[in-house]
Amino acid sequence: MTMQLDNLEPHTLRDPHGYSGKWHFFPQDVLPMWVADMDFPICPAIPKAIVERLQEQVGYPPMQGDKQLLDLIIQQQGRHGLTNLASENLLLTTSVVPAIYASVLALSSPGDEVITQVPVYHPFLYALNEHHRVTRHNPLLRTPTGWEIDFDQLESLVSPRTRLLMLCNPQNPTGRVFRRDELERLAEFALRHRLWVMADELWADLIFEGPHHSMASLSPEIAQRTVTLTGPCKTYNLAGLGGGVAISHNKQILAAMAGVSRGIGGHPNVLSMAAWRAALEYGQDWLQEVRVYLQSNRDFITSFVEQHLPQVGYTPPQGTYLAWFDFSAAPFGRQAHQVILEQARVGLSDGRIFGPGLEGWLRLNFATSRNLVQEAMERIARAVQAAD
Numbered sequence: 001m002t003m004q005l006d007n008l009e010p011h012t013l014r015d016p017h018g019y020s021g022k023w024h025f026f027p028q029d030v031l032p033m034w035v036a037d038m039d040f041p042i043c044p045a046i047p048k049a050i051v052e053r054l055q056e057q058v059g060y061p062p063m064q065g066d067k068q069l070l071d072l073i074i075q076q077q078g079r080h081g082l083t084n085l086a087s088e089n090l091l092l093t094t095s096v097v098p099a100i101y102a103s104v105l106a107l108s109s110p111g112d113e114v115i116t117q118v119p120v121y122h123p124f125l126y127a128l129n130e131h132h133r134v135t136r137h138n139p140l141l142r143t144p145t146g147w148e149i150d151f152d153q154l155e156s157l158v159s160p161r162t163r164l165l166m167l168c169n170p171q172n173p174t175g176r177v178f179r180r181d182e183l184e185r186l187a188e189f190a191l192r193h194r195l196w197v198m199a200d201e202l203w204a205d206l207i208f209e210g211p212h213h214s215m216a217s218l219s220p221e222i223a224q225r226t227v228t229l230t231g232p233c234k235t236y237n238l239a240g241l242g243g244g245v246a247i248s249h250n251k252q253i254l255a256a257m258a259g260v261s262r263g264i265g266g267h268p269n270v271l272s273m274a275a276w277r278a279a280l281e282y283g284q285d286w287l288q289e290v291r292v293y294l295q296s297n298r299d300f301i302t303s304f305v306e307q308h309l310p311q312v313g314y315t316p317p318q319g320t321y322l323a324w325f326d327f328s329a330a331p332f333g334r335q336a337h338q339v340i341l342e343q344a345r346v347g348l349s350d351g352r353i354f355g356p357g358l359e360g361w362l363r364l365n366f367a368t369s370r371n372l373v374q375e376a377m378e379r380i381a382r383a384v385q386a387a388d
């Protein structure tokens, strides 16, 4: 399959209807490389499946969701090593963020302590703050060989009130894909302290250096204490359609999550289920093409930073389509977000939302065509040079 990934143009990406949140957030001359949406066209099988579904049936779906979709998700998880799943081990949700919130509500109580590696996808932190849990941050360490978990600091965080470990793997925003031995250490830690584990593995099919190891696949014991979250929105570029799933071998976890979501979670959306099913069934060639393209964008950014932005801290991501930059050594340091927006006219995500002490860090979404990635990097380099 060949689709247009290269040479996308801002004037077509900024649709005339104002549909795209990404492209309509900033003024027109700003290149928006913030929220995690791809600019690429979706797999053609998806709109076809949605139209067919609309023409056939849009009544209430079966309570548990579309059986064929559940089977395809089970097969997908099998490829990540997560096996022995049946439909009753899956709880469909309207998207992944509601499942993050439901995990927090179901697996901890107000005042409980919850550990997560930071920087991290901001709704982890919002869910904890908004529901009066105490967040214990386990900062990832940036070493010459990449991002590492600080296991000594992790041990020091545990108290009798610690209930839950929230893991993001592959990691947003660093793009780190944790090795099996690291996950085994985390699993041993969680079991020893009798913690629940929420493993957000939404990005698992967008990795360049694999394989992805599912946390719950490591042992029957950790499977009993883990809920795995995923959905179609990142891999298949379907964020506006929604769709998510909580997966656990421990049905009590799912029952508790369903309990806290009752009446507010809504039923699975038939169009997002049709889209997700088509994506898993027919989207593999599309996905492979996109992954190769993303990897080449990643490699382009890596050599660009080496050549033109040596003062910027950056570790190439092993997965995701996110580049995580430390501008704190640049002349404008902590004002990086504002300066890059105002001077370079590139809209990035401000590092401060991903955890404490991240002033001067920025996240760039490189799921767009190379001409735009290059334009953004050149604009950023000019702004840094101008400030020197």
Ligand SMILES: Cc1ncc(COP(=O)(O)O)c(C=O)c1O
Pocket (backbone or CB within 6 Å): 036, 095, 096, 097, 098, 121, 168, 172, 200, 202, 203, 231, 233, 234, 239, 242, 243, 244
């Ligand atoms: C780790 C992670 N979880 C969840 C989400 C959002 O999922 P959804 O849009 O399905 O709620 C994102 C979006 O970027 C993410 O990076």
